[in-house]
Amino acid sequence: MFRLFSSGVDDLVLVSSPTNGEITNQIGARFDRELIYTNIGEVLIAVNPYKQLPITGPEFIKMYQNSPGGNEAPPHIFALAERAYRRMVDENESQCVIISGESGAGKTVSAKLILQYVTAVSPNNSYGNSMGGGGSNNVPQYDGGSDDYGAPSGRGRALPMPGGRGMPPPARGGGVPNRGGVASRGAPPPPMGGGRGRGPPPPVSNVRAGAPPPPMSGGQAPPARGPAPPPSRGGPAARGRGGAPPPRAAPPQSRGGRNVDVEHIKKVILDSNPLMEAIGNAKTVRNDNSSRFGKYLEIQFDDNNAPVGGQISTFLLEKTRVTFQQKHERNFHIFYQMLAGLDQSTKSEWGLTQATDFYYLAQSKCTSIADVDDAADYIEVKNAMTTIAITSEEQTEIFRILAAILHVGNIRFQGEAPATVIDETPLQWAASLLGCDPQFLGQSLNHRQIQSGSVRHTQYAVPQNPDQSASLRDALAKTLYERIFDFIVTRINSAMQYHGSAKVIGVLDIYGFEVFERNSFEQFCINYVNERLQQIFIDLTVRGEQREYHEEGMKWKDISFFDNKIVVDLIDGNKPPGVMRVLDDVCKTVHAVDSATADTKFMEKLIHAIQSHPHLLISNTGSSANEFTIKHYAGDVTYSVEEFCFKNNDNLYASIVCCLQSSTYPFIASLFPENMSDNKTAPTTASYKIRQSANYLVQRLSACTPHYIRCIKPNDSKSPLSFTSSRVEHQVKYLGLLENIKVKRSGYAYRQLKDVFLNRFGRIFDVAPRNCQEFVEQITRAGKDISAEEFEEGKTKIFVKTPETIFLMEDLLMQKIDPIGYKERVHAYKENEKLAQAKAGKHSLKPKCIIQ
Numbered sequence: 001m002f003r004l005f006s007s008g009v010d011d012l013v014l015v016s017s018p019t020n021g022e023i024t025n026q027i028g029a030r031f032d033r034e035l036i037y038t039n040i041g042e043v044l045i046a047v048n049p050y051k052q053l054p055i056t057g058p059e060f061i062k063m064y065q066n067s068p069g070g071n072e073a074p075p076h077i078f079a080l081a082e083r084a085y086r087r088m089v090d091e092n093e094s095q096c097v098i099i100s101g102e103s104g105a106g107k108t109v110s111a112k113l114i115l116q117y118v119t120a121v122s123p124n125n126s127y128g129n130s131m132g133g134g135g136s137n138n139v140p141q142y143d144g145g146s147d148d149y150g151a152p153s154g155r156g157r158a159l160p161m162p163g164g165r166g167m168p169p170p171a172r173g174g175g176v177p178n179r180g181g182v183a184s185r186g187a188p189p190p191p192m193g194g195g196r197g198r199g200p201p202p203p204v205s206n207v208r209a210g211a212p213p214p215p216m217s218g219g220q221a222p223p224a225r226g227p228a229p230p231p232s233r234g235g236p237a238a239r240g241r242g243g244a245p246p247p248r249a250a251p252p253q254s255r256g257g258r259n260v261d262v263e264h265i266k267k268v269i270l271d272s273n274p275l276m277e278a279i280g281n282a283k284t285v286r287n288d289n290s291s292r293f294g295k296y297l298e299i300q301f302d303d304n305n306a307p308v309g310g311q312i313s314t315f316l317l318e319k320t321r322v323t324f325q326q327k328h329e330r331n332f333h334i335f336y337q338m339l340a341g342l343d344q345s346t347k348s349e350w351g352l353t354q355a356t357d358f359y360y361l362a363q364s365k366c367t368s369i370a371d372v373d374d375a376a377d378y379i380e381v382k383n384a385m386t387t388i389a390i391t392s393e394e395q396t397e398i399f400r401i402l403a404a405i406l407h408v409g410n411i412r413f414q415g416e417a418p419a420t421v422i423d424e425t426p427l428q429w430a431a432s433l434l435g436c437d438p439q440f441l442g443q444s445l446n447h448r449q450i451q452s453g454s455v456r457h458t459q460y461a462v463p464q465n466p467d468q469s470a471s472l473r474d475a476l477a478k479t480l481y482e483r484i485f486d487f488i489v490t491r492i493n494s495a496m497q498y499h500g501s502a503k504v505i506g507v508l509d510i511y512g513f514e515v516f517e518r519n520s521f522e523q524f525c526i527n528y529v530n531e532r533l534q535q536i537f538i539d540l541t542v543r544g545e546q547r548e549y550h551e552e553g554m555k556w557k558d559i560s561f562f563d564n565k566i567v568v569d570l571i572d573g574n575k576p577p578g579v580m581r582v583l584d585d586v587c588k589t590v591h592a593v594d595s596a597t598a599d600t601k602f603m604e605k606l607i608h609a610i611q612s613h614p615h616l617l618i619s620n621t622g623s624s625a626n627e628f629t630i631k632h633y634a635g636d637v638t639y640s641v642e643e644f645c646f647k648n649n650d651n652l653y654a655s656i657v658c659c660l661q662s663s664t665y666p667f668i669a670s671l672f673p674e675n676m677s678d679n680k681t682a683p684t685t686a687s688y689k690i691r692q693s694a695n696y697l698v699q700r701l702s703a704c705t706p707h708y709i710r711c712i713k714p715n716d717s718k719s720p721l722s723f724t725s726s727r728v729e730h731q732v733k734y735l736g737l738l739e740n741i742k743v744k745r746s747g748y749a750y751r752q753l754k755d756v757f758l759n760r761f762g763r764i765f766d767v768a769p770r771n772c773q774e775f776v777e778q779i780t781r782a783g784k785d786i787s788a789e790e791f792e793e794g795k796t797k798i799f800v801k802t803p804e805t806i807f808l809m810e811d812l813l814m815q816k817i818d819p820i821g822y823k824e825r826v827h828a829y830k831e832n833e834k835l836a837q838a839k840a841g842k843h844s845l846k847p848k849c850i851i852q
């Protein structure tokens with residue numbers, strides 16, 4: 001008895017006894033052969049190789065283009081992209097690609113590859129008769145692979161031959177099913193929700209700018225240090241080149257009907273990437289270019305299936321990074337790009353020197369990244385801004401605010417409440433660049449406006465001590481940054497705005513499930529969003545299966561799976577109240593208490609409100625209780641409640657907003673349109689915004705046929721092609737891959753169109769069977785371990801219950817059509833096995849197939 005598949009199977013649904021360890025072994029065995037992609041049905045697993053493999057160049061696009069729904073194609077991100085695009089074209093349905101995984105797993109690279117593929121294969125004109133494949137070679141492309149690879153052997157079915165470096169292996173088990181596992185709906189998605197809690201914008205067809213980004217907040221940096229040269233000018237009166245024209249968003253470029261410059265839209269889609277990365281990405285210890293926000297990009301396609309518009313929605317921007325970064329991490333790239341790229345005279349005019357002079361950049365002791373040229377990136381970012389029609393005046397306004405943020409970070413406080421500023425210089429700089437009166441700015445940092453609980457219209461200015469003032473200072477910096485971020489996202493959306501009806505391909509690049517040694521409010525929110533995404537994943541997968549059974553005229557069999565609704569309700573439920581509801585209730589009543597007392601009250605209330613729940617564990621219910629555990633679908637996570645209330649409150653401080661609204665720069669005032677004297681509406685909390693965002697996402701994604709990419713980070717040292725099994729197994733667990741496989745296998749492990757099935761497996765016999773019945777008769781005679789119950793015939797497909805049957809059929813096929821190759825593989829297998837044993841069981845695989 002031998003194991004044939006020591007190289008791992010390309011569809012994990014075919015693993016005989018799936019466990020987290022076994023899945024890891026399979027992925028590892030493939031990774032050793034530079035096969036970074038593996039399927040679970042139509043779900044794609046992508047392992048980051050930390051090395052450019054020659055598998056994503058234009059010739060690979062051609063290879064996958066028009067391949068029939070990914071059938072027979074080895075697992076590849078382009079196979080998935082092709083399936084999404086083709087299904088949109090053929091079935092006139094919106095599609096979405098949901099990419100998840102931990103930091104550094106390769107989500108952003110995967111998202112870029114999807115965009116690269118879709119922009120390349122779609123037509124360049126919004127009318128005419130080309131249906132895909134008309135993409136221009138001039139379209140800028142992500143440089144994800146080298147072009148030095150040999151030309152593919154043809155279009156459509158052209159598959160790479162085995163043996164080459166980075167080449168996919170021969171399709172095992174007949175490739176992935178054409179359909180199945182996904183539900184579909186015809187209509188394009190509904191209009192988006194409103195923008196940033198400033199009231200919904202008027203509906204414009206199915207596109208609107210400004211999704212509700214749910215901000216995360218919190219984190220207080222210690223007071224600033226660092227020298228700052230004296231201001232060249234003081235106060236708002238001195239304004240340099242900025243009497244600045246009214247800079248509010250330029251009128252959207254209205255598009256609709258057939259007058260769309262598709263090539264321009266493709267350019268905007270691809271060029272907006274470096275801009276979004278500049279304002280939303282940063283170096284972290286895990287990833288030099290880590291996205292610190294979630295992004296959902298929808299590309300809109302017209303009747304000619306050309307991209308005619310788009311829409312970006314952002315989620316969970318980590319704005320605490322503006323004021324605090326841990327050691328060896330950086331702030332958002334844009335700050336360093338500005339310092340490296342701005343001309344010297346503007347830098348002098350704005351009081352800018354070097355990164356180490358500004359506390360917000362200097363605290364982490366990391367201001368540069370190996371192999372990154374911030375000055376060159378600055379030029380790229382400016383060009384991208386120009387592409388999306390941000391005028392040069394507006395660009396100046398944006399960078400001046402960023403400069404102001406750096407000076408804000410250098411303001412330090414001392415003394416009793418109200419705290420006084422230690423050195424006026426940074427305050428003067430900040431006030432000057434923000435067009436505010438320095439005294440007004442100072443007062444808005446050392447006094448906080450508090451509304452009376454009993455008499456709602458009464459406001460009090462409460463003096464703040466140095467710590468509290470530092471907290472307000474950081475709130476100012478974070479608010480300014482967030483508004484710039486939103487402004488740029490809105491302008492990207494304006495540049496892609498399309499008014500006609502359209503179907504979409506959405507690409508969601510969002511943090512995956514997070515479990516650290518210490519988990520805080522941020523992980524709680526991220527994991528909640530992931531619970532919601534898991535919910536729609538299960539829902540759509542089960543419904544997709546149901547639909548397929550129905551279409552195939554087969555009797556539905558119940559699929560058993562863990563329904564995580566119970567966990568979602570535990571977090572966001574109203575009646576009985578979930579954790580978020582309890583948190584919001586506590587936050588409403590704790591304005592006057594310090595952060596630690598508020599967290600204690602939250603813990604008390606949580607223990608009282610949710611006494612017993614099968615998915616909530618509170619081991620310490622005494623007065624020192626400070627953590628709770630949620631049993632998530634992917635595993636248990638313990639959350640420390642420290643700063644939960646502070647972060648959840650995410651206050652927009654009235655004093656700060658009023659000061660900025662008084663700015664003599666119309667651009668800055670326009671970023672703060674809210675009416676702060678309107679006391680009627682209760683301030684929204686961070687968890688409220690996250691619930692809203694999650695609802696919005698679920699609504700958008702549910703209107704599409706989903707495609708999933710689960711990204712895996714193979715090691716923590718960013719080493720090329722190195723695979724640490726324990727790290728991977730952890731991710732396999734938290735990505736819920738085992739559950740994926742179970743759901744997918746609970747009915748049939750394999751399904752294939754009748755023609756494709758009979759063409760492949762009919763070759764086992766001297767006389768090819770003409771139909772399913774003949775096939776079953778012959779195969780049960782040929783393979784003594786194969787029973788007729790293993791097969792079921794639908795209207796268009798043949799279904800096979802267990803992977804073992806598929807493996808046996810594959811063996812019979814191979815012995816028949818390539819007996820020498822078969823012997824060689826058996827030999828190679830034995831050699832590989834010896835090697836594996838010598839390496840003490842590295843990726844040791846359990847028997848997948850028995851050769852007799």
Ligand SMILES: Nc1ncnc2c1ncn2[C@@H]1O[C@H](COP(=O)(O)OP(=O)(O)OP(=O)(O)O)[C@@H](O)[C@H]1O
Nearest residue numbers: 048050051052103104105106107108109287290291
């Ligand atoms: N398919 C790939 N081929 C080559 N290198 C890759 C690939 N995927 C990822 N990488 C490398 O890994 C790095 C991290 O990838 P990426 O930024 O996409 O991770 P991420 O999951 O988006 O992380 P984060 O959540 O922190 O944003 C990339 O900058 C790149 O160097």
